[in-house]
Amino acid sequence: MIEVHNLNKTFFTPHKVRALVNVSAMVEKGDVVVVIGPSGSGKSTFIRCLNQLETADSGKIIIDGIDVLDPKTNINKVRAEVGMVFQSFNLFPHKTVLDNISLAQRVVRRRGKEESYQKAMSLLDKVGISDKANVYPDRLSGGQQQRVAIARALAMDPKVMLFDEPTSALDPEMIGEVLDVMKSLAREGMTMIVVTHEMGFAREVADNVIFMDEGAIVEEGTPEHFFQNPTHDRTKLFLSQIL
Amino acid sequence: MPRKFSSIIGGVRRKEQRNYILSVIAFFIILAVLVGGLYYATAQIDYVWRWFRIPQYFVFKDKIPVQSEIEGDVEKITIRGETAEVTVKGTGETASYIVPADGITVYEGDTIYPGDALGAYEEWKAGILLQGLWLTLKVSFIAIFFGIIIGLFGGVARISSNPAVKWSMIAYIELIRGSPLLVQIFIWYFVLGTLINNLLAQQGMGQVAPLWFGVAALACFSGAYVAEIVRAGIQSIHRGQSEASRSLGMTYFQSMHHVILPQAFRRIIPPLAGQFISLIKDSSLLGIIAIRELTKATREVVTTSLQPFELFFLCALLYLVLTSTFSILLQYIERRTLDQ
Numbered sequence: 274m275i276e277v278h279n280l281n282k283t284f285f286t287p288h289k290v291r292a293l294v295n296v297s298a299m300v301e302k303g304d305v306v307v308v309i310g311p312s313g314s315g316k317s318t319f320i321r322c323l324n325q326l327e328t329a330d331s332g333k334i335i336i337d338g339i340d341v342l343d344p345k346t347n348i349n350k351v352r353a354e355v356g357m358v359f360q361s362f363n364l365f366p367h368k369t370v371l372d373n374i375s376l377a378q379r380v381v382r383r384r385g386k387e388e389s390y391q392k393a394m395s396l397l398d399k400v401g402i403s404d405k406a407n408v409y410p411d412r413l414s415g416g417q418q419q420r421v422a423i424a425r426a427l428a429m430d431p432k433v434m435l436f437d438e439p440t441s442a443l444d445p446e447m448i449g450e451v452l453d454v455m456k457s458l459a460r461e462g463m464t465m466i467v468v469t470h471e472m473g474f475a476r477e478v479a480d481n482v483i484f485m486d487e488g489a490i491v492e493e494g495t496p497e498h499f500f501q502n503p504t505h506d507r508t509k510l511f512l513s514q515i516l
Numbered sequence: 517m518p519r520k521f522s523s524i525i526g527g528v529r530r531k532e533q534r535n536y537i538l539s540v541i542a543f544f545i546i547l548a549v550l551v552g553g554l555y556y557a558t559a560q561i562d563y564v565w566r567w568f569r570i571p572q573y574f575v576f577k578d579k580i581p582v583q584s585e586i587e588g589d590v591e592k593i594t595i596r597g598e599t600a601e602v603t604v605k606g607t608g609e610t611a612s613y614i615v616p617a618d619g620i621t622v623y624e625g626d627t628i629y630p631g632d633a634l635g636a637y638e639e640w641k642a643g644i645l646l647q648g649l650w651l652t653l654k655v656s657f658i659a660i661f662f663g664i665i666i667g668l669f670g671g672v673a674r675i676s677s678n679p680a681v682k683w684s685m686i687a688y689i690e691l692i693r694g695s696p697l698l699v700q701i702f703i704w705y706f707v708l709g710t711l712i713n714n715l716l717a718q719q720g721m722g723q724v725a726p727l728w729f730g731v732a733a734l735a736c737f738s739g740a741y742v743a744e745i746v747r748a749g750i751q752s753i754h755r756g757q758s759e760a761s762r763s764l765g766m767t768y769f770q771s772m773h774h775v776i777l778p779q780a781f782r783r784i785i786p787p788l789a790g791q792f793i794s795l796i797k798d799s800s801l802l803g804i805i806a807i808r809e810l811t812k813a814t815r816e817v818v819t820t821s822l823q824p825f826e827l828f829f830l831c832a833l834l835y836l837v838l839t840s841t842f843s844i845l846l847q848y849i850e851r852r853t854l855d856q
């Protein structure tokens with residue numbers, strides 16, 4: 274489903290940082306891959322490169338058979354197939370919850386108003402906040418906003434979902450409701466790449482765990498391997514600090 | 517303790533209230549001194565205030581004569597209610613004219629030559645000041661309309677990633693903001709106007725009126741400022757908004773249209789209002805290229821009536837009415853977009 278070969282990315286502002294160093298990864302259809310690592314390790318840059326919110330300097334990304342970095346590729350078509358959920362939700366504050374979810378369906382997928390609203394309502398039902406359809410995002414709690422953001426991404430019927438620290442901006446008591454939605458999504462067979470600090474989620478849901486540090490993948494493996502017998506010292510150190 | 521405490525608070529309140537009232541009184545005293553001083557000064561130079569002369573420059577009753585087209589005698593005047601029919605009989609021809617009954621200036625038996633007035637209609641007409649006010653309003657609103665269009669596209673172009681688009685926009689904005697509006701009006705009228713009208717004449721086409729060069733100067737001038745306001749508005753919208761919309765597959769323009777600009781629009785209404793109020797005031801410069809807007813109209817009336825004090829005060833007051841009406845309107849729009 275997703276192939277990443279030798280991805281490199283260097284930031285020059287505010288100062289020179291090698292954010293990605295020869296990152297390669299494979300994600301099979303239906304897999305849930307959890308990317309963990311200390312802050313500044315390049316995990317966010319990695320998934321932001323996948324849908325071209327950041328442009329990699331070199332390397333190759335293939336999503337569903339399409340070469341993402343090929344200049345001839347229509348990146349908007351790729352992005353429509355790759356849903357993304359952000360740390361800070363990024364809901365559209367001037368639109369109601371319903372319009373947040375139906376806007377891109379109408380504009381990008383060219384669905385009719387009726388169809389897009391029906392889809393939006395069924396997704397709101399799925400994330401458990403169908404009673405908030407007509408309110409504006411600033412009336413919602415963080416957890417509710419993030420669930421709307423997930424519904425907004427799902428409305429495009431994406432083949433892959435990217436989660437960039439979806440629970441890091443939430444109050445502790447709201448993390449559970451967002452993780453529950455993500456877990457049920459994983460059970461339905463959605464291909465997911467999740468950058469997170471939620472080790473419980475990684476242990477429970479992940480098919481594969483990637484540990485990154487200083488822009489490079491240090492260790493990769495199943496959760497069992499990863500949490501019980503990590504091989505690298507850096508991984509052991511990280512796990513001992515957070516568990 | 518509590519009682520004493522509250523009495524201290526009460527004392528502070530009373531003192532604050534007394535200070536407030538004293539300040540208000542002081543304000544009105546200053547105002548009265550200024551107005552009185554001005555009046556006293558005008559009295560010293562024997563200026564006679566004649567406010568009663570002013571209304572005629574807004575509306576006046578014009579007399580439109582009814583003229584005879586033939587030579588002959590007034591044969592008959594038939595009065596029917598408010599109108600009268602005057603019949604003129606010449607050699608071999610007769611003509612009848614309808615004239616208001618109280619406006620007849622001839623008698624039966626008078627000898628009439630072609631062009632002589634038989635009577636006159638009275639009609640209310642807009643005076644020169646009202647016409648000037650209307651022209652100011654018209655010029656300002658056309659310029660604001662095009663200023664918004666220039667500014668909207670200019671603001672988006674200003675942050676384009678294409679250097680050709682971006683740098684031409686920066687050059688335009690810096691050029692306009694860095695030179696006096698008066699000079700720009702001269703360039704539009706004397707340079708571009710001459711070029712355009714001569715080229716049009718060579719092609720055998722009609723001429724462009726000075727008004728439109730004035731409007732173009734104002735629109736381009738305000739367009740540059742609006743572009744900067746729009747740019748700042750767009751850049752004030754959090755990056756996450758464009759990332760979210762682009763990650764859903766929207767193109768740059770779809771994202772601008774549906775997500776960024778609607779949010780930016782709310783934030784730029786207050787600075788836009790300020791910009792357009794100064795545009796209304798700047799339109800007073802158009803008098804120098806023979807556009808008779810409010811200020812030019814006032815100056816013309818001053819030269820005929822010799823009442824500069826009343827007229828210039830009035831002129832300023834009329835601008836104040838225009839700008840404050842506009843400002844209230846925009847505040848209303850702003851509240852509407854914030855509520856929803």
